[in-house]
Every structure is written in structure tokens, then in C-alpha cells.
Amino acid sequence: MKIKYLLLAVAMIGLTAFSNANLDETYINSSKIKSSKIQISDGEKLIAKSDCIGCHNKDKKVVGPSYVDIANKYAANDKNINYLSGKIIKGGSGVWGTLPMGAHASLTKDDAKSMVKYILSLKK
Incomplete structure (x- = not known):
């Protein structure tokens, strides 16, 4: 069963790695707001360009886990930002279940911290 989940994750990562989504500008169209720009954080841009969406929503x-679940579990402080950015870079398992998160060794510490800051900003 674990192998099926792992293969599913790898397939999803593979499919999302070839996305051409350009998330630099986003517009909202509604009856009250007419085509106004929304600022997207650096962390959110990095997440959109990475393979994170293969396993997270x-x-x-x-x-x-969802980003909101992560934000609700961890306070937005330096200790947690350093811990979570290290987990993104090194990978790991055991906190959210037995299925391991793959390492993202190509990310810089600053990029990982930007991603974590965005995720922790989603706390409800």
C-alpha cells in the first residue's frame, strides 16, 4: 500500500513539474472588484514553481498535510521556521504519518524559509 502511495506521489510530481502556470499576476473578477491585482508572496511563487503541489494542497x-493544517500546528516563530525549512530541504517522516517527504536539496535555505513563512501565514 505504501508503494502505491509513493508511486502516486511520484506520478503527481512528474505531472506538475511540467506545468506552464505563470502565477506572477493573478486577477479577481467579481461584482465588487473589477480586475484588481493581488500580490503573491515570494514563498507562494516558489511553491507554485516547485513539485510541492504533487503532495500538498x-x-x-x-x-x-495541507498547508493550512501545517500552519495550524506550528506557530510562526524563528524556531519553527528554521525547523520546517530544514525538513523541506532534508526531507523526513514521522510527524504526519509514515510516508516520507522527499528531500529538496536544490532549494536554498532562504527560499525554503520564504516558503515556510507563506505556509505559516495561512493559519486560521
Whole structure:
């Protein structure tokens, strides 16, 4: 069963790695707001360009926990930002279940911290 989840995660990562989504500018169209720009944080841009969406979603559990669940579990302080950015870079398992999160060794510490700051800003 673990192998199936791992293969599913790898397939999702592979599919999302070839996305051409350009998230530099986003517009909202509604009756009250007419085509106004929304600022997107650096962390959110980095997440959108990475393979994170293969296993994580903003508010729903996929393979790994949702970003909102992570934000609700950890306070936005330097200790947690350093801890979580290290987990992103090195990978790991055991906190959210037995399925391990792969390492993202190509990320810089600053980029990982930006991603974590964005995730922790989603606390409800």
C-alpha cells in the first residue's frame, strides 16, 4: 500500500513539474472588484514553481498535510521556521504519518524559509 502511495506521489510530481502556470499576476473578477491585482508572496511563487503541489494542497490533505493544517500546528516563530525549512530541504517522516517527504536539496535555505513563512501565514 505504501508503494502505491509513493508511486502516486511520484506520478503527481512528474505531472506538475511540467506545468506552464505563470502565477506572477493573478486577477479577481467579481461584482465588487473589477480586475484588481493581488500580490503573491515570494514563498507562494516558489511553491507554485516547485513539485510541492504533487503532495500538498492549500486546504486539503493530498499525500501530505495541507498547508493550512501545517500552519495550524506550528506557530510562526524563528524556531519553527528554521525547523520546517530544514525538513523541506532534508526531507523526513514521522510527524504526519509514515510516508516520507522527499528531500529538496536544490532549494536554498532562504527560499525554503520564504516558503515556510507563506505556509505559516495561512493559519486560521
